[in-house]
Amino acid sequence: MKTTLDHLAIVAPDLDTGCAFVTNALGVELQPGGVHPRMGTHNRLLRLGPETYLEVIAVDPSANRPDRPRWFGMDQLAADTPQCLATWVARTDDIHAMDEACRAIIGEPEPMTRGTLSWQITIPADGHLPLNGSAPTLIQWEQAQHPASAMLDQGCSLVALDVFDPDPEKVQALLSAINFSGPVRLHGLGAHSKPYLVAHIQTPTGLKTLPIVHG
Incomplete structure (x- = not known):
């Protein structure tokens, strides 16, 4: 089993709000994505490389409510939640090779379209974010060609993803268990601090951070 970084996810109360957050930070517009019928969600996308991208995902107001909790903790998202990077997704070549300890944290594989x-x-x-977003969701694409290769190239690329967590050793143990390799850096926080992510993205106008970091 091998894994690497596939995409970043911003969970938004609606697509326009989430896309405005990204455009303000990076200076680029997102392209249309599509709908996820099983989850009642839809998204917009930004290519970050031939096999990497960013998605803004939100509940689709025109879709029926699913008969199970939505992914990415979306059912717990309050309308006034500040915009941020919610989590990240790692691509694997054998999603069923996870051991039981990994499954207990990140969940069981499910088919999606x-x-x-x-x-x-x-x-x-229950749809929660694994380790509050610090641990990746795992994905295995069934197409030989990665979907990012068909997205509009706007000159953006992911340089690094910083993961800040009160227990970076636990995150590292999970990444080691899934044989992860990629531009992810772990940082410790105080025992009662809330985990968060910062992506460093090269854009046509220079290196930017998402979310915007001041100071």
């Missing part, structure tokens, strides 16, 4: 795309993705039974 969007338009002509299909994949397997891990989702905890």
Whole structure:
């Protein structure tokens, strides 16, 4: 089993709000994505490389409510929640090779579709974010060509993802268990601090951070 960084996820109360957050930080517009019928969600996308991208995902107001909790902790998202990077997704070549300890954290693989795309993705039974977003969701695409390769190239690329967590050793143990390799850096926080993510993205106008870091 091998894994690497696949994409970043911003969970938004609606697509326009989430996309405005990204455009303000990076200076680029996102392109249309599609709908996820099983989850009642939809997204917009930004290519960050031939096999990497960023998605803004929100509840689709025109969709029926799913018969299970939505992914990425979306059912717990309050309308006034500040915009941020919610979590990240790691691509694997064998999603069923996870051991029981990994499954207990990131959930079981489930089939998913969007338009002509299909994949397997891990989702905890209650839909929560694994380790509050510090641990990745796992994905295995069923297409030979990565979907990012078909997205509009706007000159953006992911340089690094910083993961700040009160227990970075626990995150590292999980990444080691799934044989992860990629531009992810772990940092410790105080025992009662809330985990958060910062992405460093090269854009046509220079290196930017998402979210914007001041000071």
